[in-house]
Amino acid sequence: MKLTLRVWRQKNAGADGAMSTYEVDGISQDMSFLEMLDTLNEELILKGEDPVAFDHDCREGICGACSLVINGDAHGPERTTTCQLHMRSFEDGDTIDVEPWRASAFPVVKDLVVDRSAFDRIIQAGGYITAPTGAAPEAHATPVPKPDADFAFEHAECIGCGACVAACPNGSAMLFTSAKVNHLNVLPQGAPERETRVLDMVGQMDAEGFGGCTLTGECATACPKGIPLPSIAAMNKEWLRANRKAAKR
Amino acid sequence: MRSLAPTVISMALATRPVKGTAPGKRPSPARSLWDSTIGKKTVMAVSGLIMLGYLVAHMLGNLKIFFGSDEFNGYAHWLRTIGEPLMHYEWTLWVIRVVLVAAVVLHAVSAYQLSRRDIKARPTKYVHRRKRASYATRTMRWGGIILALFIVWHILDLTTGTVHADGFEHGRPYQNVIDTFSTWYGNVIYIVAVTAVGLHVRHGFWSAAQTLGVGNARRERLLKTGANTLALVLTLGFVSVPVAVMTGVVS
Numbered sequence A: 001m002k003l004t005l006r007v008w009r010q011k012n013a014g015a016d017g018a019m020s021t022y023e024v025d026g027i028s029q030d031m032s033f034l035e036m037l038d039t040l041n042e043e044l045i046l047k048g049e050d051p052v053a054f055d056h057d058c059r060e061g062i063c064g065a066c067s068l069v070i071n072g073d074a075h076g077p078e079r080t081t082t083c084q085l086h087m088r089s090f091e092d093g094d095t096i097d098v099e100p101w102r103a104s105a106f107p108v109v110k111d112l113v114v115d116r117s118a119f120d121r122i123i124q125a126g127g128y129i130t131a132p133t134g135a136a137p138e139a140h141a142t143p144v145p146k147p148d149a150d151f152a153f154e155h156a157e158c159i160g161c162g163a164c165v166a167a168c169p170n171g172s173a174m175l176f177t178s179a180k181v182n183h184l185n186v187l188p189q190g191a192p193e194r195e196t197r198v199l200d201m202v203g204q205m206d207a208e209g210f211g212g213c214t215l216t217g218e219c220a221t222a223c224p225k226g227i228p229l230p231s232i233a234a235m236n237k238e239w240l241r242a243n244r245k246a247a248k249r
Numbered sequence B: 001m002r003s004l005a006p007t008v009i010s011m012a013l014a015t016r017p018v019k020g021t022a023p024g025k026r027p028s029p030a031r032s033l034w035d036s037t038i039g040k041k042t043v044m045a046v047s048g049l050i051m052l053g054y055l056v057a058h059m060l061g062n063l064k065i066f067f068g069s070d071e072f073n074g075y076a077h078w079l080r081t082i083g084e085p086l087m088h089y090e091w092t093l094w095v096i097r098v099v100l101v102a103a104v105v106l107h108a109v110s111a112y113q114l115s116r117r118d119i120k121a122r123p124t125k126y127v128h129r130r131k132r133a134s135y136a137t138r139t140m141r142w143g144g145i146i147l148a149l150f151i152v153w154h155i156l157d158l159t160t161g162t163v164h165a166d167g168f169e170h171g172r173p174y175q176n177v178i179d180t181f182s183t184w185y186g187n188v189i190y191i192v193a194v195t196a197v198g199l200h201v202r203h204g205f206w207s208a209a210q211t212l213g214v215g216n217a218r219r220e221r222l223l224k225t226g227a228n229t230l231a232l233v234l235t236l237g238f239v240s241v242p243v244a245v246m247t248g249v250v251s
């Protein structure tokens, strides 16, 4: 396949960026999108040019490091992560636009790399349980009803990639935060911090400068892990409950 | 390996000082209701539902115009006597007015502040534009502005009579309504506004359910159908009055 790429290039956080056009040839349909970018970078390095910086780690769709807005879609046209997106989703001769996540809470570091440490700080604010660490406990020590276990698991699938923020016209982190809150709040292990977790994580989310939710649903459409839109309503419910309880105290 | 340097910097960023509230130092529940995005959205949902409840009653009241001037004017008079003898003449009406003004102001201020925040959170547009589902958000914002302007015009037209077409008379609402809908601009403004109400309620009712945490996957169909029905009934109910005046059914 022969492709024309228009890629966002930006030297550093302070510099102005712009789209640059590159031609790549000899791309196989079986390559992943990131392998296609590797091909481009090898050529750039041989020419003595600066390779395109992009984030990646596991390349198997589980770590949440890869990003990229491809032709206006976070993680591209398929419902998967960019590392699991294959070139067979494109046609020979296509022009593909590649841009970084856009949100004021995710400033561009270089080219296609953005700083997603705002997510880390939301997790630090309450995305954990206070449990003794050590050897794994006996699996049946704490019974969890099946529907709750399923609900928790569905939300535990979030890999923290930030596609939800990138896709949201308001740069809102509600889907990510709701996935993390719901995952732990429904489980007995998460019960001791049920109220403080949602209040503190939402407080941190707001402090990071993410936008509010207008329920456009773009986030859930973009999410490679299928975190559903009603998760947000479930977190709203948790927040209102926690705020009511705090008022009674 | 020039590109390594920024990576190192970005790792260092993860340890930059934490913004936000320190654990154990949470704002009071009342403060969070106004300061947090979820809280402010709750204020919008509750004030929106109060206005929605009022609109349903208002629409039903308007339909009385089909039963003649005596019934319509009598109904308008009754509105001023609700709660008597406990309440004095017009007291209840004033209570309703104060609640509604509070709802409109809280709703509009929250809408403005949240919209400002949302726009700031996403300052850079994507170069590759695609049809975004920000359709609902944009209709809510523009529709809201249309509604705000309409509310002002509507009160100056039919409550105070300040901008009324000709010969406004207090206590004779039947005639006043017919005057308004005998002008082309009266009809246009009104029909645009009630269409905006329909669109606003269509997304708003469902949104309010999500905001208040009563939405879930199982109730999705029910809430969406409810929102559509409510929007349609409200719009048709309101629109029937100018249409009836225009076609001479009510004169």
Ligand code: HEM
Binding pocket: A213, A214, A215, B041, B042, B044, B045, B046, B047, B048, B049, B051, B052, B055, B104, B107, B108, B111, B112, B115, B136, B137, B140, B141, B143, B144, B145, B147, B148, B200, B201, B203, B204, B205, B207, B208, B209, B211, B212
């Ligand atoms: C003063 C004029 C008004 C303005 C400026 C306004 C503006 C808005 C905006 C911007 C939203 C948020 C949309 C979003 O976040 O997705 C909204 C939501 C809403 N509006 Fe209005 N609106 C107005 C009047 C009304 C009226 C008359 C009603 C009554 C039917 C109403 C009912 C609602 C409801 C129920 C919501 C949903 C709240 C939520 O999302 O939780 N609004 N409005």
Ligand code: SF4
Binding pocket: A157, A158, A159, A160, A161, A162, A163, A164, A165, A175, A176, A179, A219, A222, A223, A224, A225, A226, A227
């Ligand atoms: S909710 Fe989905 S899109 Fe958002 S961070 Fe988690 S996995 Fe990524």
Ligand code: FES
Binding pocket: A055, A056, A057, A058, A059, A060, A061, A062, A063, A064, A065, A066, A081, A082, A083, A084, A159
């Ligand atoms: S690189 Fe790990 S999810 Fe894509």
